Amino acid sequence: MVKRFGEVTAVNGLDLTVPAGICLGLLGANGAGKSTSMRLLTAQARADEGSIEVLGHPVPREAKRVRALMGVVPQQDNLDEELTAQENLEVFAHLYRVPRAGRRAAVDDALALAHLTGKRHTRVDALSGGMRRRLLIARGLVHRPRLVLLDEPTVGLDPQVRAELWGLIDGLRAGGTTVLMSTHYIEEAERLADDCALMSHGRVVARGAPAELIREHAGQRAVEHHGPPDRLAEIEALARAHGLPTRRTGPTVSVLRAEAITPSLADKLGDGVPRAATLEDVFVVLTGETVE
Numbered sequence: 001m002v003k004r005f006g007e008v009t010a011v012n013g014l015d016l017t018v019p020a021g022i023c024l025g026l027l028g029a030n031g032a033g034k035s036t037s038m039r040l041l042t043a044q045a046r047a048d049e050g051s052i053e054v055l056g057h058p059v060p061r062e063a064k065r066v067r068a069l070m071g072v073v074p075q076q077d078n079l080d081e082e083l084t085a086q087e088n089l090e091v092f093a094h095l096y097r098v099p100r101a102g103r104r105a106a107v108d109d110a111l112a113l114a115h116l117t118g119k120r121h122t123r124v125d126a127l128s129g130g131m132r133r134r135l136l137i138a139r140g141l142v143h144r145p146r147l148v149l150l151d152e153p154t155v156g157l158d159p160q161v162r163a164e165l166w167g168l169i170d171g172l173r174a175g176g177t178t179v180l181m182s183t184h185y186i187e188e189a190e191r192l193a194d195d196c197a198l199m200s201h202g203r204v205v206a207r208g209a210p211a212e213l214i215r216e217h218a219g220q221r222a223v224e225h226h227g228p229p230d231r232l233a234e235i236e237a238l239a240r241a242h243g244l245p246t247r248r249t250g251p252t253v254s255v256l257r258a259e260a261i262t263p264s265l266a267d268k269l270g271d272g273v274p275r276a277a278t279l280e281d282v283f284v285v286l287t288g289e290t291v292e
């Protein structure tokens with residue numbers, strides 16, 4: 001898919017297949033084109049080039065049908081503040097055409113899934129940030145879709161609430177729902193995604209299971225070196241001369257693929273702190289960008 005906004009090409013040849021039943025993490029820095037890709041899938045935006053198929057239906061041609069089949073959880077909270085948690089879900093159960101006879105059960109199930117049964121009669125403006133986010137997810141699931149799109153589901157939430165939501169998302173996938181989730185939190189992708197697509201400047205630069213991506217692009221281990229800027233530059237040069245990728249993080253340089261460091265190179269590099277290679281290393285090596 002290609003999507004341009006004037007001079008800006010937000011999505012630049014994105015090519016992605018999401019197999020049924022997996023959680024695919026679309027990982028990229030701010031501005032990589034994740035939200036725009038999601039909006040193309042829901043036909044809230046139209047691609048300039050390319051074709052899209054969702055659950056066997058071409059989009060945007062059959063967008064109406066597709067919207068009824070998938071759940072969408074937007075990045076921005078757009079709950080109706082003056083309605084209760086239950087009423088918000090009832091409105092969407094109606095919009096999603098859940099048959100009248102099954103609506104009550106659908107709403108109850110969604111409330112239970114989001115651990116909000118006890119808050120069903122509370123108005124949205126009286127819920128905490130974490131509860132609102134859980135309700136937003138529940139709202140996208142009230143019609144029991146086979147596919148859910150989650151756009152940055154935990155952005156701006158504190159670590160405890162984030163961990164709670166991770167449990168909820170993991171539960172969805174365990175129940176057989178296909179999840180396409182965009183995130184700029186590496187840890188979120190590492191924990192939840194079966195498969196990750198690393199996105200940069202509107203396209204996918206690498207795709208695979210987190211552990212595979214790490215093995216392929218960053219090796220098994222890294223060694224972190226601290227020191228003054230001159231020394232760090234020297235370490236980078238030494239590592240590169242031996243074909244080993246490096247990565248800067250403020251006052252440190254990490255030498256990646258540390259398992260390939262020979263004893264003589266180790267002598268020249270000096271002491272460092274060994275650690276496991278991470279998906280963040282992969283992202284930096286492949287894109288030169290950092291994500292959180």
Ligand SMILES: Nc1ncnc2c1ncn2[C@@H]1O[C@H](COP(=O)(O)OP(=O)(O)OP(=O)(O)O)[C@@H](O)[C@H]1O
Nearest residue numbers: 005008010028029030031032033034035036037184
């Ligand atoms: N409606 C729009 N009009 C003009 N430019 C846009 C519009 N929507 C997105 N863009 C631009 O397209 C690029 C990709 O934006 P997008 O929101 O898809 O990125 P993202 O990866 O989702 O980032 P974030 O995590 O910040 O949401 C950015 O440069 C953004 O400024």
